[in-house]
Amino acid sequence: MAYETYYWSTSLMSKAIESQPDGEPLRAQIDHKLLCQVATDRDVAGKAEYYHALAQVAREQLARRWVETQHADRANKARRVYYLSMEFLIGRAMNNALSALDLREQAATVFTPPGPSLNEVMECEPDAALGNGGLGRLAACFLDSMATLGLPSWGYGVRYEYGMFAQSIVNGQQVEKPEAWVQDRSPWEFPRAGRHHTVHFGGSAEHSGDWAEWHPADSVEAKAFDHVIPGHGTDRVSTLRLWKAAAPSEIDLGAFNTGDYQRAAEFKNRFENISWVLYPNDSTSAGRELRLRQEYFFVSASMQDILSRHDDEYGSFDNLADKVAIHLNDTHPAIGVAELMRLLVDEHGLKWNAAWEQCRRIFSYTNHTLMPEALETWKVTLMQRVLPRHMLIIYRINHEFLDEVVRLYPGDIDLMRRVSLIDDGNGHEKDKRVRMAHLSIVGSHRINGVSQLHSDLMVQTIFADFARLYPERFHNKTNGVTPRRWLAQSNLGLSALLDERIGKEWRLDLDRLEGLRSVADDAAFGKAFAAAKRDNKLRLADYVAREVGVSLNPDSLFDVQVKRIHEYKRQLLNVLHVITRYNALLNGETAGVAPRSIIFAGKAASSYHMAKQVIRLINDVAAVVNNDPRTRDLLQVAFIPNYGVSVAELIMPAANLSEQISTAGTEASGTGNMKLSLNGALTIGTEDGANIEIRDQVGADNIFIFGNNTAQVAALRQTGYQPSELYQNDPVLKEALDKIDGGFFSPGERSRYHDVFNCLVHYGDHYLLLADYADYVATQARVDALYLTPAEWQRKAILNVAGMGTFSADRTIRDYADDTWKLQTLTNRGTAQ
CATH class of the missing domain: 3.40.50.2000 (Glycogen Phosphorylase B;)
Structure with a gap:
């Protein structure tokens, strides 16, 4: 379909939408969608039916905005x-759509007992x-x-x-x-039935001057959604x-008619597997080829689409x-x-x-x-x-x-x-x-x-x-993050407190958070700030109890490291600190120790053996620590599975401490560090990525920086870093590593973590965990001391929020x-x- 025809059709659609009155109360609109789109009514509708009806109400208004935006851009x-x-x-899209359409408060009043709450309805969305x-x-x-x-x-x-x-x-x-x-x-x-492009692969190309003729071996259709x-x-x-791959025809009909049903289905799958899975395992040659085809598929369809739109307009x-x-x-x-x-x-x-x-x-x-x-x-x-x-x-x-x-x-x-x-x-x-x-x-x-x-x-x-x-x-x-999702929508308690103190405009002008500096020492504001944080911790604790089976103490320090599992992000350094803390508690070293819940989440790539070993070690350590009555009141560990946006929306508002501990010079920026600080968590981190700019904005006294900087990392590597010497000369570190290597946390398979131990001690410790270990543990002791002074902790947490204005994605996109x-x-x- 040519774009001219396409835009005429959307213009007619716009008029059709305008003929449908949406001035009805939201309750009536939802009831109408329940009947016309879901084929049920409020007396028998469940959460899923209500979700789809509410989504259709929002979808209709978004459709109008889409049509108007395209007309404006074209005109x-x-x-x-x-x-x-x-x-x-x-x-999830629902919460964001309702907020953008200014429907969230109305929707909350619609979904009341004895029916489902709005949150219960929104949780139906994957x-x-x-x-x-x-x-x-x-x-x-x-x-x-x-x-x-x-x-x-x-x-x-x-x-x-x-x-x-x-x-x-x-x-x-x-x-x-x-x-x-x-x-x-x-x-x-x-789905855009009229928007599709053909993408070619393989074959040969005959070159002649500027021009060449490509004789492809295969073609696949890219369908627009x-x-x-x-x-x-x-x-x-x-x-x-987004582009979905579709076979030129649904099946190989000739193969089907001869009874070769498997080959008939393979014909379809051979083309459509391009858009099946995000990041197919590229440890095999077939996986690498699929990854290349996937990249070219979406790029080619997009380029054709861009040129088609431009050619139609000009x-x-x-x-x-x-x-x-x-x-x-x-x-x-x-x-x-x-x-x-x-x-x-x-x-x-x-x-x-x-x-x-x-x-x-x-x-x-x-x-x-x-x-x-x-x-x-x-x-x-x-x-x-x-x-x-x-x-x-x-x-x-x-x-x-x-x-x-x-x-x-x-x-x-x-x-x-x-x-x-x-x-x-x-x-x-x-x-x-x-x-x-x-x-x-x-x-x-x-x-x-x-x-x-x-x-x-x-x-x-x-x-x-x-x-x-x-x-x-x-x-x-x-980089920056959107304050709408990562504060306004996911942290309702803190958002309400901000609205009361500095007005609602911060959602579109995050620099207004600077206004919090004047109330950082206000005892009443600090108390309200702490109460909002505790409510979020209770919410996360409920989720962890349901999903993981670990009961977290909401008054403990929630120490959070949530990100992709990778050696350079150094979840393993965090584990070493957990073991060190556990050993100290067993030795009776409890003075000045704050109760702490250490929370991990993240996925390891399916072919990344060492990252998977780290996940297993975290869970093995958690099993020992959480079941030891001698330490349970002061130390808990939880690994939250299937980390994604919705899980992050629970974790970010609840965190007290943000772990940003990559080897200096390896993390490009990070955005989790921004989301956590925006929600009032203090950062413990290296001089890496955006941690440096966060320190500049929140103040060096309000962040915990440790470890070797980029220049020192380079110097260590150049002069011949010897992790085995650190292991031999630090008895506290040695005890932690020996427990990993000796099978203390894996008694049924004592050699389970030999490779982890060897990578750190004997094979070079490429990401310098042991070089930063002592300073990291000492800095964690400073974290404890501050947390045990609640008023001062709250003051620093408020100043972290106040300093986050520059980390809005709005600022980045303006640039x-x-x-x-x-x-x-x-x-x-x-x-x-």
Whole structure:
């Protein structure tokens, strides 16, 4: 369907919606939806039926806003940003939609006894399993801010049938199950029957000058499903368009008719598995190929969609870079650089140089890692087999880029080798790889890191050569989080307290939190602040008792580390502290020790053995500690399974202490640190990522910084770090490690954690846990002392909230809009602001 026809159809839909009066009381609207959409009535409706009816009421209003937003953008010939990401961890939609539509308070009055409460109704919604961790949650926060700020914007990603996986803990071990979040159709998505694009794979490409003809071996259809992302304080919305893979035909009918039913089904599955699972296990060659196909699938469909919209509006691509900004969220969508060139040159007849000039003005790229091993690369042989035309394009881009390097730095062969888009594999053809971060940099006009430290290190280390070539391209955009979901919606008690003290405007202007500084020493405010925190702790304790079977003391210090399980995030350092604390308590060292509940949550990648071992160790330690009557009143440990947005919405408001303890120089930014501090948790952390900027904002006296900084980490590694010496010379550390190695926490399998012990003591301790251990334990003692002085703890917690204004995603997106994307804000009435 052409976009002109599409917009006429949405215009008619808008008129149809307007003919349906929504001025009726919310109760009547819900009853109407119960009858017409759910085919039941209030006398027999259960929580699930009420959920779907309420969702349909909100959906109808969001549909109107979507139509009006698209008309306004089209009428204003708006420059749009298209945000490409493999992950959008949007979580549940109901609470956010009701808040944006200003319906939450009304809905709460509708759902009263003897029927279900609004919270019970909202809990019927599964989390949208479209992401894994910080990368995907950041993208979701950004879409929220784009809509709230009135920026013409679209997100593009994959409509996964299953999320990464649903995590359960069985006998202390992570067990992965399919996370079928859309097994019942989601009321929040709008299938777009008229929007689909064909994506090709394999075959061969014949090259002739600028142009080439690709003869693909396979093709798959990408079908569009839209999620409307509402803005707050505005009628504007953003669109998240997700692509589902569909076979060219449902089954191989010939195979079916001959009785070969298995082959008939395989035909369908071979195409549609592309959008089945977020991050398929890439430890096998088949998994790696599926991952590449998945990335190209959503990028190609998105590029075709963007060009179709632009061609419909302008009939020419001469002004493409003036009207289109495309942002690459990490390197997963980096193949978009080559795909846009293919479409412009091969499909639309642009000359190579004209297409490349447009391309370099259109793309921008956010880097999310400083670890070279985490930068995405693909074997050239795999790329040639799956995307032969794109490999030719990448070779040409690389050739012209290296010619540019030679002109600037003649004779510097080492520089050319380092910056080449192709890693030459030391001359071995089978080892050659395409460096996707290099492709992103060469094809983009702006490249940013996500915290000031990360951005500084990025141009000093992994991209130093590119920063020398293109210094004007590199800049910083410190991450942010949306205050609507992460404070207003998830922490009702604190939000009400803020409304009373500083007004409600903080939801759209988080800098207003600065007003709390004047009441940090107010005893009455501190008492109310502590009461709100305790209510949140009770709520989390109830959840942990139900889901984990551990009874947490709500008056204990809730010490929280919730994030993806990874060695560099150093959950294992936290475990060492738990064991050290346990040993001290057994030795009668209870003076000055605050009761503490240590809470972990996070998923380990299915093929990541060491991360899974850490999860098992946490649960083994918890089993011992929680069942020891000698220590139970002072120490409890809980691992909360299946961490996601909804679980985080329980944990963040309840936390007293935020563990941000990655090895300095490894965490790009972090956003969990921001969410926790925003909800009044104090941070214990290294000088890493955004911890440094949080310290600058909340004050060095109101955060617990420990450990080696980035320069000291580099010096330790350079001079020959010897963790075994630390082990031998620190009896407290040795006792903790010996209990792990000796099977104290795994009596049925005493050798279970030999590999964990050896990695730390004998195999180099790559992330320097033992180097930071002593300072970490000493800093934790300072945490205890402060917690045992409640008034001073509350004062510092209030100052943490007061200092979080700059960490709003709204601020981050304004920076992107002004500096990178060059966007104007719009209203649905069509006036530019």
